[in-house]
Amino acid sequence: MSRQLGRGSGTQIAVVGNGLIGLAIATQLRREEPSSTVTVIGPASRRGGASAAAGAMLGCFGEVSDHTLASEPARAKFDLALEAHRRWPALIDMLNDEPLDVPPVTQVKGTFVILNSRSGDLDSVNFRALERALVEYGEPFERVDDVPGLDPVPDGRPLAVIHLPGEGAVDSRAVLARFDGMSRRLGIDFEDTSARRLHASSDRITGVELSDGRLLACDEVVVAAGAFSSPLLSSVLPPHAIQPVLAGSGFGFVAERVLGRGFPSVVRTVNRAGSCGLHVVPLGSAFEYFGASNIIFAAPEFRPHLGLWHFVTQCAMDQLDQMVCFSRVQETRFGNRPVPFDTFPLLGPTTLDGLHVVTGTYRDGFHSAPLLAEMTARSLLDGVSAFPAVFDPMRAPLTTLTVAESIDEFAGQMTGSAYESSTSLSRFMHHTDLTELYRSKAERMYERLGSDHGLHPDIVNYLTLTHKDEADIDAARDYLLAVTPQPVGPR
Numbered sequence: 001m002s003r004q005l006g007r008g009s010g011t012q013i014a015v016v017g018n019g020l021i022g023l024a025i026a027t028q029l030r031r032e033e034p035s036s037t038v039t040v041i042g043p044a045s046r047r048g049g050a051s052a053a054a055g056a057m058l059g060c061f062g063e064v065s066d067h068t069l070a071s072e073p074a075r076a077k078f079d080l081a082l083e084a085h086r087r088w089p090a091l092i093d094m095l096n097d098e099p100l101d102v103p104p105v106t107q108v109k110g111t112f113v114i115l116n117s118r119s120g121d122l123d124s125v126n127f128r129a130l131e132r133a134l135v136e137y138g139e140p141f142e143r144v145d146d147v148p149g150l151d152p153v154p155d156g157r158p159l160a161v162i163h164l165p166g167e168g169a170v171d172s173r174a175v176l177a178r179f180d181g182m183s184r185r186l187g188i189d190f191e192d193t194s195a196r197r198l199h200a201s202s203d204r205i206t207g208v209e210l211s212d213g214r215l216l217a218c219d220e221v222v223v224a225a226g227a228f229s230s231p232l233l234s235s236v237l238p239p240h241a242i243q244p245v246l247a248g249s250g251f252g253f254v255a256e257r258v259l260g261r262g263f264p265s266v267v268r269t270v271n272r273a274g275s276c277g278l279h280v281v282p283l284g285s286a287f288e289y290f291g292a293s294n295i296i297f298a299a300p301e302f303r304p305h306l307g308l309w310h311f312v313t314q315c316a317m318d319q320l321d322q323m324v325c326f327s328r329v330q331e332t333r334f335g336n337r338p339v340p341f342d343t344f345p346l347l348g349p350t351t352l353d354g355l356h357v358v359t360g361t362y363r364d365g366f367h368s369a370p371l372l373a374e375m376t377a378r379s380l381l382d383g384v385s386a387f388p389a390v391f392d393p394m395r396a397p398l399t400t401l402t403v404a405e406s407i408d409e410f411a412g413q414m415t416g417s418a419y420e421s422s423t424s425l426s427r428f429m430h431h432t433d434l435t436e437l438y439r440s441k442a443e444r445m446y447e448r449l450g451s452d453h454g455l456h457p458d459i460v461n462y463l464t465l466t467h468k469d470e471a472d473i474d475a476a477r478d479y480l481l482a483v484t485p486q487p488v489g490p491r
Helices: 020-032 072-085 088-097 122-137 172-185 226-234 306-320 322-326 365-382 403-420 431-449 457-464 470-482
Strands: 012-016 037-041 107-116 158-170 189-191 195-200 205-210 215-217 220-223 245-256 266-269 279-284 287-291 295-297 328-340 346-349 355-359
Touching: 012 020, 012 205, 020 037, 020 172, 020 355, 020 365, 072 365, 088 107, 088 172, 088 365, 107 122, 122 158, 122 403, 158 172, 158 266, 195 226, 205 220, 220 226, 220 365, 226 245, 226 328, 226 355, 245 306, 245 457, 287 306, 287 328, 295 457, 306 322, 346 365, 355 365, 403 431, 403 457, 431 457, 431 470, 457 470
Parallel strands: 012 037, 012 220, 037 189, 107 266, 220 355
Antiparallel strands: 107 158, 195 205, 205 215, 245 287, 245 295, 245 328, 266 279, 279 287, 346 355
């Protein structure tokens, strides 16, 4: 646990990671403790990071699936996202009040969540879960028939649509540009490089070694390096002290509208097949962001994969707007989401005094940044963790599914993904035959793993990819043998 900093302490604080979470933490600390020296470490290009690649949808109900409120950790994660959502209007106002020579942040209002038949049965399950969550939390919504801009191929037309007036999106690049400018105006220091490793004495953090060999001495270190966090944490903590943070690589693209009326609001599907669902975010001036894919790897990737590129563009043209085929590609966006082994966030102080972890946010990092920044500041300044205890970074992995449930969910998700990718079966096969193929694939993986710990289906997918490196399964088995997963029953 970190000591209480107090006012006027002149503490040296290093924030490793210059994505939105890192920037939000640094500015919050600088505002609340102006006598401290705050340094943000991270390459200005943000290559491979999640924030600059994000579609930046602002909302949490659009992300609801059948598992979102089914266990205490899942509900705690949703409540955190909901609390963060309430902070975005004030954050946007604060950013736009800054006297900066960069464009203001504009918010796209409204999100349409569509249910179509281009995936599997789980889409219908998740759509019903979304409606239940909206009713339970009293969130305004409306069932509608028309979605402005939506023009899919006939067999991709929506079966049902929910309009969420309280959700929407921002341009992630505009938000980052404003935060960059505000951070420098506040006197925050920047190191345009990567962190190579951390340094510590017997029981306390002492500094960060940069990629060029320089050592940045500091009293407090916040690791908010997303998918790049694990090597840093393992440089000062015992083996398996913190669960591995994997890399959920994702691809999206920005295109300039040529034909068609375009989209005035966010349009997305429900969460499906290990991803956040297909979505489009209007960026203004005829530009639109389309995304996104999600494939988990042991370490960050830096270039988009051809199959995923094809998959996202095909889905955009078939399910959102046929006229997208004429749009001019402005840029591709590719990054890595931080995915803990149990997929729940890693938040709070560690047993090494002065070392704090704010990572593992998976698909919620950009959206949750303003709340995580407040919690981090409270933890450092008051000396007591302000984060939900269930997300303690040094916990054993949480178990919210049995092995049988994990296999069922994985098989259903992969079946849906196969159909979204235009899979066509022999007329002598039933669609459940495909599901059984995925089920047997997961069963073989669990036999190799030798564990009765039910994994999140996204992790099962990671461990069952075709031509999977056997070393990844071995590493997962060794990790599970070294820890005792925490079983968490249904809520």
